Amino acid sequence: MSDAKNAEWWKTGVIYQIYPRSFMDSDGDGIGDLAGIESRLDHLVRLGIDAIWISPFYPSPMVDFGYDVSDYTDVDPLFGTMADFERLLAAVHARGLKLLLDFVPCHSSDRHPWFLESRSSRDNPKRDWYVWRDPLPGGGPPTNWIAEFGGSTWEWDEGTGQYYLHSFLPEQPTINWRNPQARAAMLDAMRFWFDRGVDGFRVDAVDHAAPNPERGDNPVNAAWEGPEGHTMSLLAAHSRHQPEVFDVVRDMRALARTYPEEKLLVGEAYGEIREFIEYYGAELDGFQLPFNFLLINAEWNPVIVAGLVDAYEAALPEGAWPNWVLGNHDRARIATRAGPGQAAVAATLLLTLRGTPTIYQGDELGMENVEIPADRVVDPWEINMPGQGLGRDPERAPLAWDAGAGGGFTTGEPWLPMDTRPGLNVAAQEGDPASMLNLHRRLLRLRRAEPALMQGDYRTLSVDDAVFCYERVRNGRRIGVALNFSDRARPMDLGGETLFSTTGDDARTGDLAPNEGRVVRLA
Structure with a gap:
């Protein structure tokens, strides 16, 4: 039996999301694959993360790019073979990392x-x-x-x-978790991967797991001011976050607990704080980490951000462990939402707040959304609802590894256009001490070296219309963080020894520079 500290590795760990189509292509077809991921694992080791979450690579017609699963226990030939997966898993574990997969519980492909x-x-x-x-x-x-x-x-x-x-596309029919045989089959699919050594799952859109048509129509959302026919024009009173969902979550957690080292379950359930907090379970018998998307949807304003952090901390059940995320394959990149000048401040926030952070691939390079010409759009959300800014292709563009043809991502034509601007690739940033990549590496080293940043308590110190300051405390050791959300120099109210600055000068003192994040050791 593993000791408790090892079993709860995720409390001090950092998760890195890989969208496999866009990470690394090994065979020249323009689409990333499992062998490609394996070939780039050392990048992640040097970055300093602890676990990898890979978006779906199961057999699929790819109507929704893998989220329409036609076989829950195999690998789509587009991404490789089961042997490729086994080699990847072994390579991940050999490097001391954990591997999480994506589990899609609420719907299959209509070709399943x-x-x-x-x-x-x-x-x-x-x-x-x-x-x-x-x-x-x-x-x-x-x-x-x-x-x-x-x-x-x-x-x-x-x-x-x-x-x-179907909660999404007609090609994604809803699985009936109320049927005992269907429920058992889905849990067996999870067990299939657990038995092979996978360390956990990110569970997709779980709030849709138990819709109840018997309750009738959803009420109109009187606060909605967007276009008619949008899902937000109705309140999902009977189709999402139903009480029966938590029975599903408890069953998943019960399965995870049957293994010597308990498997990690990260749940995707968008909603208000009161809604997604419920996925911890009344007895903390739900997901260990229900994804917290507060900052992924928030206006980039220090007062708003600080308020959300405080509200989330106050709402957490006793004993629950927090988590934070700024980007994923479904939401605009943080460097686009906050502006490229604020990307380093955002990284500092993500990696110094209390809880487990998840980094979306490419954010460590400061990648921005990529403009997708109309004739290259492939996302069904944009195709079905054009002109509403819902398309997810811009944040799914492939990661560039070097300045060569295909960005070092592929020897063929990439499945989506890439950002090939100089400096936005791994090779260019490797040797640049001031690069976003090296900033992330420095932050992650600091996080690992300072127990207060990994497990310390959190307290907001001050916030105004430009600067957000907070502290982390563990065993009397106090770490302060000051974030300048503005493009003007601002007074630095925290004293102490500077441990890190986004300017690259880790001995910096005095006023905060424009767009600076600073971490200090407080007296």
Whole structure:
């Protein structure tokens, strides 16, 4: 049995998200793959992270780029083979890192064998593995629910004369977790990867796991001021965050606890603080880390950011461990949202707040959203709802490793356009002490060296319209952090010895420079 400290490695660890299509291509088809990830692991070791989370690489028609799974226990040939996965897992563990996979529990592909059986007839044994309903008495969908990607959540099936539910695309039918056989099959899929040595899962869109059509229409969102037909135009009162979701989460956690070193579960559930906090579980028997997306959606303003940090800290259940994230494959990059001048301040915030941080690939280089020409758009969200700024292609553009053809990412044509500006690649930043890459490395070394930054308590010290200051404390050791959100020099109110500055001068004293983040040892 592993000791408790090792079993809770995630409390001091840093997670790095890999979007496999865009990380590294090993075979020249323009799409990243598992062998490509393995070939670049040393970059992550030098960066100083502790765990890798890889977005889906399972067999899929790729209608939603892997989030429409047709087989939960294999590897899509686009990304390699099961042998490639085994080699990657061994290489990750050989470097002392952990490996998390993405688990997509709420829907499969419409080409999954389960769904093909389910839709074959009303009396098929797997019919109830998905959510089917009759039309309303006068015809039409059973409820007014709107799918995340637009349109009704209900798709008519002519062959069996019923509608099936999908929360995203029609090609992603909703799995019925209320059916015991379906639930067991999904847990078996998780067990398949756990048994092979995977250290945990990031669980996708789990708030959609137990929609309840019996409760009827979702109410209108009176506060919504956006376009009609958007999913936010209705309040998801009956389609998300249902009480039965927490039974699903507890079952997942119970499975994770059956292993000598308990597996980590990170849950994706967007919502208000009160909503996603519930995913810890009433007895902390839910996810160890329900993703906290407060800063990924926030206006980049010190007063707002400080307020969200305080509100989150106050809401955490006793004994729950916090986490922070500034970017992922579904949201605009932080260097675009906050501005490239603030990217270093954002990195300092992410890596010095209390809790487990997750870094999205490329953020360590200061990557920004890449402009995607209309004829290169592939994201179904943008295709289905054009002109609303919902497309996710800009933040999914491939990472550049060098200044050569294909950015060192591929010898072929990359699946999405790349940002090839000088300096925005790994090779260029390796030798530049002032680069974002080396800034991240310095921050991560400092974090590892200072227990107060990894596990210390948190307290806001001061905040105004430009500067946010807070402290971390452990065993009497006090670390202060000052973040200048403005492009003007500002007074530095924290004394003490400077340990880190985003300016590159780690002995810097005096006023905060424009866009500076500074970490100091307080008396």
